[in-house]
Amino acid sequence: MRKLVLGVGNPILSDDGVGIHVARALKARNLPGVEVEELPASGLELLDMVLDFDKVVIVDAIQTRGGVPGQIRILEEADFERAVHGSSPHGINIATALAMGRKVVPDRMPKEVVFVAVEAEDLINVSESLSSKVEAALPEIVKRVEKELA
Amino acid sequence: MAGPIINDTTTKTKEKKITIDPITRLEGHGKIAIFLNDQGNVENAYMQIPELRGFERFCMGRHVMELPVLTNRLCGVCPAAHHIASTKTLDAVFDARPTETAIKLRELFYMGQYTHSHIAHFYALAAPDFVLGPSAPASKRNILGVVDAVGVPIGAEVIKHRSHGQKVQEIIGGRATHPVFGLPGGVSKQISPEEQAQLEEMAKSCVGFGKFTIKLFHDLVLGNKDYLDLILNKDAYYLETYYMGMVDKDNKSNFYDGDVRVVDQTGKEVLKFKPDEYLDVISEHVEPWTYMKMPYLKKIGWKGFVTGPQSGIYRVGPLGRINVCTGYTTPLAQAEYEVFKKTMKDLGVTGPVHHTLAFHWARAIEIMHAAERMLELASDKSIMSDDIRGPYGEPKEGVGICEAPRGTLIHHYASDKNGLCTKINMIVATTNNYAAMNTSVVQAAKALIHNGEVSPGLLNKVEMAFRCYDPCNSCGTHALTGAPALEITVKRRNGSVVKTMRNF
Numbered sequence: 001m002r003k004l005v006l007g008v009g010n011p012i013l014s015d016d017g018v019g020i021h022v023a024r025a026l027k028a029r030n031l032p033g034v035e036v037e038e039l040p041a042s043g044l045e046l047l048d049m050v051l052d053f054d055k056v057v058i059v060d061a062i063q064t065r066g067g068v069p070g071q072i073r074i075l076e077e078a079d080f081e082r083a084v085h086g087s088s089p090h091g092i093n094i095a096t097a098l099a100m101g102r103k104v105v106p107d108r109m110p111k112e113v114v115f116v117a118v119e120a121e122d123l124i125n126v127s128e129s130l131s132s133k134v135e136a137a138l139p140e141i142v143k144r145v146e147k148e149l150a
Numbered sequence: 151m152a153g154p155i156i157n158d159t160t161t162k163t164k165e166k167k168i169t170i171d172p173i174t175r176l177e178g179h180g181k182i183a184i185f186l187n188d189q190g191n192v193e194n195a196y197m198q199i200p201e202l203r204g205f206e207r208f209c210m211g212r213h214v215m216e217l218p219v220l221t222n223r224l225c226g227v228c229p230a231a232h233h234i235a236s237t238k239t240l241d242a243v244f245d246a247r248p249t250e251t252a253i254k255l256r257e258l259f260y261m262g263q264y265t266h267s268h269i270a271h272f273y274a275l276a277a278p279d280f281v282l283g284p285s286a287p288a289s290k291r292n293i294l295g296v297v298d299a300v301g302v303p304i305g306a307e308v309i310k311h312r313s314h315g316q317k318v319q320e321i322i323g324g325r326a327t328h329p330v331f332g333l334p335g336g337v338s339k340q341i342s343p344e345e346q347a348q349l350e351e352m353a354k355s356c357v358g359f360g361k362f363t364i365k366l367f368h369d370l371v372l373g374n375k376d377y378l379d380l381i382l383n384k385d386a387y388y389l390e391t392y393y394m395g396m397v398d399k400d401n402k403s404n405f406y407d408g409d410v411r412v413v414d415q416t417g418k419e420v421l422k423f424k425p426d427e428y429l430d431v432i433s434e435h436v437e438p439w440t441y442m443k444m445p446y447l448k449k450i451g452w453k454g455f456v457t458g459p460q461s462g463i464y465r466v467g468p469l470g471r472i473n474v475c476t477g478y479t480t481p482l483a484q485a486e487y488e489v490f491k492k493t494m495k496d497l498g499v500t501g502p503v504h505h506t507l508a509f510h511w512a513r514a515i516e517i518m519h520a521a522e523r524m525l526e527l528a529s530d531k532s533i534m535s536d537d538i539r540g541p542y543g544e545p546k547e548g549v550g551i552c553e554a555p556r557g558t559l560i561h562h563y564a565s566d567k568n569g570l571c572t573k574i575n576m577i578v579a580t581t582n583n584y585a586a587m588n589t590s591v592v593q594a595a596k597a598l599i600h601n602g603e604v605s606p607g608l609l610n611k612v613e614m615a616f617r618c619y620d621p622c623n624s625c626g627t628h629a630l631t632g633a634p635a636l637e638i639t640v641k642r643r644n645g646s647v648v649k650t651m652r653n654f
Contacts, residue, residue: 012208012223040223041327044270048313048326096292103297104305126208 003149004053005036008060014127015120015134019059025142034149047097051108057148062117069121070137072144077113114148154283156376158607165648184595190602195595197588199442209574214243214565218332229328230263230319231554237332239561242548246335247540255322255337257406258527262318264520265356267555268513269312271620276510280370285607311359314352321345336539349528356521364486367514386597387506389457390415391586392464395471396553403475405553411474415459417501425549428560444585455589466557466582468512473502483519506590509618545569554579556620580621590615
């Protein structure tokens with residue numbers, strides 16, 4: 001079974017880079033049977049990267065109303081249904097890219113995609129560091145991703 | 151398949167302000183606010199770009215050699231354009247002379263960027279309007295709807311060739327999305343015979359896909375009178391501006407290198423400048439309601455959001471490039487350029503094409519040119535030479551320019567004697583187009599919204615006026631978020647909201 005952890009984000013935009021920080025931490029652990037990649041872009045690039053894996057865990061930043069920085073949410077593709085077909089019909093966001101893959105190259109798509117979404121605090125300031133609250137949550141996030149891979 | 155839906159039913163609003171926020175299908179959040187007068191007609195419209203803090207400060211004090219990999223983080227869409235502009239700037243900063251092989255590899259890499267970026271815009275962002283129709287339900291007007299309409303095999307070809315563009319960049323640039331190969335005077339990696347064969351194979355396939363794209367544009371758009379009428383609609387989609395773009399010594403379009411040419415509203419050359427002369431040509435205007443600056447031609451001056459020879463507003467990108475050049479160096483792109491010119495001439499248009507939606511046709515021609523140029527370079531066995539790095543001197547100050555898919559991209563750095571960055575300035579493609587984009591939004595809103603009658607399709611047609619520029623707000627404000635999102639709000643004069651539409 002081919003497994004991939006995909007850290008999504010911009011490593012020089014504060015908490016937007018949390019997925020990249022998690023990916024780097026996991027890469028250092030050298031988990032058997034798990035490939036780890038960074039994706040600093042959005043959209044169809046993501047599709048190129050997930051093809052031919054059985055299971056993919058995507059780690060990305062999220063900002064919600066009232067969310068607590070560092071808080072983890074586990075989401076599935078179905079949770080993005082509204083983002084694909086609802087009020088966000090145009091942008092090639094992650095959900096649309098995956099839906100495009102399921103439509104066009106279904107045989108090469110992973111059977112399971114799990115999103116580990118981390119609540120971000122700062123998505124405005126250019127910095128290679130995470131905010132202190134997200135930084136503090138990093139070990140817990142890494143542990144959670146490992147659990148999702150099991 | 152049913153025909154595209156061009157118009158939908160409007161409803162009368164008593165509101166005075168319409169906001170489109172965030173703007174769908176472009177990178178970075180944007181917002182359009184449309185203000186209505188007491189009669190429900192458009193008084194004014196503003197395209198606002200939000201804030202991002204601290205990129206220049208982030209770069210100051212860094213070693214200038216880091217800038218090609220830092221500046222390309224500005225954007226998840228066109229990082230390769232920043233990498234190339236930055237690498238060329240380092241050539242100037244270090245007074246370096248890149249070798250012939252290095253120049254070929256950089257340009258070949260860059261054709262991969264054009265292929266991936268233009269295919270993504272044409273098929274994912276523009277095609278929904280032309281396949282499903284500008285007034286089709288929003289839930290269908292997206293790339294998934296396009297695939298439903300045109301069939302899975304075509305969708306698969308789109309994915310395949312966009313990926314080829316990425317793969318070309320990965321082979322040469324070290325990474326598909328944020329490349330790492332550019333050095334002052336050259337590149338860091340030699341190409342193996344296996345890689346050259348792979349590049350050539352992908353380029354051949356891209357040429358075939360370019361031909362397909364041109365045919366699709368003819369069948370879908372030019373073959374449909376409703377679309378032709380939309381493109382030729384002078385009230386909504388027509389600006390007589392100056393144009394800017396890079397050309398070679400014969401004034402043929404060149405994406406990688408050359409002089410920057412500026413033509414006026416009649417097509418007459420008014421300026422031709424080298425990178426280090428850009429500050430003599432361009433000034434930047436600031437408006438209090440947005441974070442993005444508005445460049446204009448210094449010698450003409452800023453006259454507000456108006457067009458014509460007295461206004462320094464210019465346009466860049468596919469429409470800018472096709473209007474400043476005398477054609478393309480590759481045969482199939484040149485043939486389609488001639489079709490473009492003849493078709494417009496038959497419609498009574500001589501000189502530059504000022505029709506804003508013609509951006510899409512110019513972009514299709516550039517998909518063709520990028521593929522052909524990619525094949526020319528990939529077939530050249532000399533790209534495998536190990537002569538990939540030329541001589542370079544001590545760091546000082548320099549400017550580098552290339553044509554990003556979205557238009558002219560300028561980087562300017564100064565260094566101290568230790569190579570640490572003491573000054574950085576960038577004018578990106580979307581910024582160059584900002585004044586024109588805002589003017590296009592005002593024009594389309596005024597032409598399309600009357601007596602308070604609005605509908606989702608109508609507001610989408612306002613969006614079409616700037617979406618064809620393929621703007622990338624994250625670059626424009628040096629923002630890095632990269633998530634497409636938009637809200638449109640229509641407001642009354644007193645600020646109360648008539649209607650809000652958003653995609654997040």
